[in-house]
Amino acid sequence: MLRKRIIFSLIYNDGFFMQSRNFRLQKVGDLHWLEKNYGFRGIAFSLDELVVINATRGNKDISKFASMITALVDDVFIPITAGGGIRSVENAELLFRSGADKILLNTTLHENKDLVRELIRIYGSQSIVGCLDYKRTGDEIKVYIKDGSESIETSFNDYLLGLEALGIGEIYLNSIDKDGTGFGYDFEEIKKVAASIKQPLIIAGGAGNENHLIEGLKIPGVSAVATANLFNFIGNGLPNARKKILDSGENIACWEK
Amino acid sequence: MKIVIVDYGMGNLKSISSAMIYLGVSEVKISSDYDELNSADKIILPGVGSFGKAMKEIKERKLDDHLKELVIEKKKPLLGICLGMQLLGLSSTEDGLNEGLGFVNAEVTKFDTVRMKVPHVGFNQVKVNTELRLYKNVPQNADFYFTHSYKMLSAASINQCTCDYNGEFIASFELDNIAGVQYHPELSQHNGLALLKNFLNSF
Numbered sequence: 001m002l003r004k005r006i007i008f009s010l011i012y013n014d015g016f017f018m019q020s021r022n023f024r025l026q027k028v029g030d031l032h033w034l035e036k037n038y039g040f041r042g043i044a045f046s047l048d049e050l051v052v053i054n055a056t057r058g059n060k061d062i063s064k065f066a067s068m069i070t071a072l073v074d075d076v077f078i079p080i081t082a083g084g085g086i087r088s089v090e091n092a093e094l095l096f097r098s099g100a101d102k103i104l105l106n107t108t109l110h111e112n113k114d115l116v117r118e119l120i121r122i123y124g125s126q127s128i129v130g131c132l133d134y135k136r137t138g139d140e141i142k143v144y145i146k147d148g149s150e151s152i153e154t155s156f157n158d159y160l161l162g163l164e165a166l167g168i169g170e171i172y173l174n175s176i177d178k179d180g181t182g183f184g185y186d187f188e189e190i191k192k193v194a195a196s197i198k199q200p201l202i203i204a205g206g207a208g209n210e211n212h213l214i215e216g217l218k219i220p221g222v223s224a225v226a227t228a229n230l231f232n233f234i235g236n237g238l239p240n241a242r243k244k245i246l247d248s249g250e251n252i253a254c255w256e257k
Numbered sequence: 258m259k260i261v262i263v264d265y266g267m268g269n270l271k272s273i274s275s276a277m278i279y280l281g282v283s284e285v286k287i288s289s290d291y292d293e294l295n296s297a298d299k300i301i302l303p304g305v306g307s308f309g310k311a312m313k314e315i316k317e318r319k320l321d322d323h324l325k326e327l328v329i330e331k332k333k334p335l336l337g338i339c340l341g342m343q344l345l346g347l348s349s350t351e352d353g354l355n356e357g358l359g360f361v362n363a364e365v366t367k368f369d370t371v372r373m374k375v376p377h378v379g380f381n382q383v384k385v386n387t388e389l390r391l392y393k394n395v396p397q398n399a400d401f402y403f404t405h406s407y408k409m410l411s412a413a414s415i416n417q418c419t420c421d422y423n424g425e426f427i428a429s430f431e432l433d434n435i436a437g438v439q440y441h442p443e444l445s446q447h448n449g450l451a452l453l454k455n456f457l458n459s460f
Contacts, residue, residue: 002422003380003400045446048380048402074275079402079444096305099271101444102404123268124307124340126376126404169376169406198370200378223379253380253400255446 003253004217005048005224006242007202008233010034010072012065012084014056019230021180023133023148025055028230031071038235044076046239048253051104051172051202051226053131054084055147062091066098073099081129087112092119096127104172106131107145110152110159113166120167129202130168132159134189135176141189148176164198171197172226175205182208182232185216185225194221208232210241217250258457259284261297263324263341265314268305273338276443277301280454289318294327299460304340308365308407309352311340321358329360332434334460342430342437343409351407360435363411363427373423376406383420383428383440390459391431391438391452392418399448401428401440409439434460 011018011025017034018025034040044050052072054065062085069082082095083104092103103123108115109130120128133144134156141156154162163171173193175186185206194201200223203216207227216225227233233241245252260277262270264287277285286293294300302324304311315321328335337345346357349365357365368375380400385392392399401420408426411417420428420439429438436456442449 001382002377003382005379070271073271075279077272077276077279077443077446077449079404079441080272096267096269097271099269101269101272101305101441122306122310124305124406126378126406127268127305169404170378198374200374200376223374253446255380255400255448 001251004222004251006213006245006252007049007051007224007226008047008238009051009053009204009226009228011053011055011228012068014061015064015068017230018055019180020055020228023176023179031068041075043238044078046242047078049079049081049224050076051081053104054082056084057147060085062086062094066094069095069098069100083129083131088115089118089122092123096123102127102129102169104129104131106133109163109166109168110145110154116166116168125167125169128168129170129172130163131172131174132163133174133176144176160193160197168199170200170202170223172202172204178206180229181206182229184208184212187215187219190216190222191219194219200224202226204228210244213241214245214248214250217245217252258282258298259286259296260299260301261293262287262301262303263294263320264289265311265318265320267311267314268303270303272443273301273303276450276453280450280457282457289320291323294323297333299334299336299457300324300328302335302337302341302344304338304344306340307352308340308343308349309355311344312355312357315344324358328435334434334456335436336456336460337437338443339405339439339441342439343407345435345437346409349407361411361415361430361432361437362413363409363415363430365407365409367407369423376404377422378404380445381420381422383418386416386418389416389418389431391429391436391455393455393459395448395451395455401442401445401448403440405439436460
C-alpha cells in the first residue's frame with residue numbers, strides 16, 4: 001500500500017534557516033547550527049522527505065542557495081525538493097545538479113507558464129511540485145505569490161485547476177494564516193481540496209505537534225503532511241513524533257534497521 | 258571498485274554518487290565518456306525526466322551503442338534506476354511511442370489517471386523475493402521510495418518483484434548481469450542502501 005509521508009520544510013533566507021510565522025521570518029541558525037543543534041543527518045532518518053524553500057527577500061542568489069543544498073544533502077538519503085526563485089531552465093538545472101530530486105515552483109506558475117511546460121517536458125511531471133500559498137479574508141480565499149507579498153486575481157479553485165492542466169506533479173498547499181502558529185492545519189479548506197484534486201497533496205502551515213500531523217494524515221486524499229516548525233520539533237521531536245504516529249497505526253513507511 | 262553513473266544531462270546524480278561513497282566505493286565517476294564506461298566495474302543508469310527526451314539525449318551521446326557493447330556483449334553489470342530502468346525496456350508510451358534500449362522484454366505505459374492519483378509518489382511496499390541477489394538482507398514487504406507516472410509490465414519471466422498501485426507493476430527485475438529498480442534506492446533510507454550494497458556485491 002502506498003504510504004503517506006512526513007515532510008520537514010526548511011525555510012532558507014540568505015545563508016540562514018528561519019522560523020516563519022505568517023510569512024514573517026525570524027533567523028534561527030545556519031547549516032552548522034542545524035547540524036549541531038538538530039543532528040540533522042540523524043533526524044533525516046525519521047523523515048520521508050525534505051523540502052527546502054529559498055524565501056530570501058530581495059535577490060534570491062540561487063548559486064548560494066544551491067551550494068547550501070549540496071552541503072545539506074550529503075549522507076541524507078531521502079528525497080529533497082528545492083525551490084524559491086526559479087526563473088529559468090538553468091536555475092532548475094543548477095538545483096537538480098546540486099542534489100535536488102524535485103523542484104518547487106510558486107511565482108513562476110503564475111508568471112511564466114511556458115517555462116513551467118518546458119520544465120515538465122525536460123524533467124517530467126513527477127519532478128515538479130507546485131506551491132500554492134493562500135490567505136483567507138472573510139469567505140474569500142486568495143492565492144499569493146512572491147513570498148506571500150502579492151495576491152493574484154485568479155480564483156483559488158481556478159488556480160488549482162490550472163495547475164492540474166499544466167501537469168504539475170504534486171501540490172504543496174500552504175496556509176499563510178496558519179503558517180508557524182502551531183495551532184493545527186487549515187483542516188476545513190484542506191478537506192475540500194483533498195477531495196477535488198487529482199495530484200498528490202502535501203499540506204503545510206500550522207502543525208505544532210504530532211497530533212496535528214496525525215489529524216492531517218487521516219484525511220483521505222492527503223498524501224503528505226509538512227511542518228516547518230523548527231522550534232516545536234527540535235531535538236528528538238521528530239523521531240518521537242514519527243514513533244507515535246507509527247504506533248497510532250497511521251500508514252507511514254517503516255524502515256528501522 | 259569503480260562505478261560509473263551514466264550522465265546524459267538529466268536530473269540529480271548527486272544522491273546516487275553520495276550513496277556509493279557512503280557504501281565505501283573507492284572510485285565514483287559521473288560520465289558519458291566511452292573510456293570511463295569501459296573502465297567501470299559496474300554501471301548505473303539513473304534517470305529523472307521524460308522517456309522521449311532521455312532517449313534523445315542517450316542517442317546524441319551514442320550511449321545506446323556503448324551500453325549495448327559493454328552490457329550486452331561484454332556483460333558488464335548494469336543497474337537501471339527509475340527512468341533508467343524503464344529505458345532498458347522495449348518501448349514507452351511517454352512522449353508518444355518511443356523505443357527503449359531493448360535490453361529486457363518489457364513495456365512501459367501510463368498509470369490509470371482516472372482512478373488513482375498520478376504520479377505514484379512516496380514509499381510503497383515491494384513484494385520482495387529474498388532469494389534474489391538484489392534482496393539479500395532486505396525484509397519482506399520492504400518500503401521503497403517511488404516517484405513515477407509510468408509503469409513497467411512484462412509477460413516474460415525476468416525475476417520481477419512487484420509493487421501494487423491499483424494493480425501490480427514491476428518494482429524490480431534482475432536478469433544475468435542486468436538489474437533494474439523502479440524505485441529510488443538512493444532515497445529509500447536503510448532499505449535502499451541495502452539494495453545498492455547487494456548490487457555492488459552480487460552482480
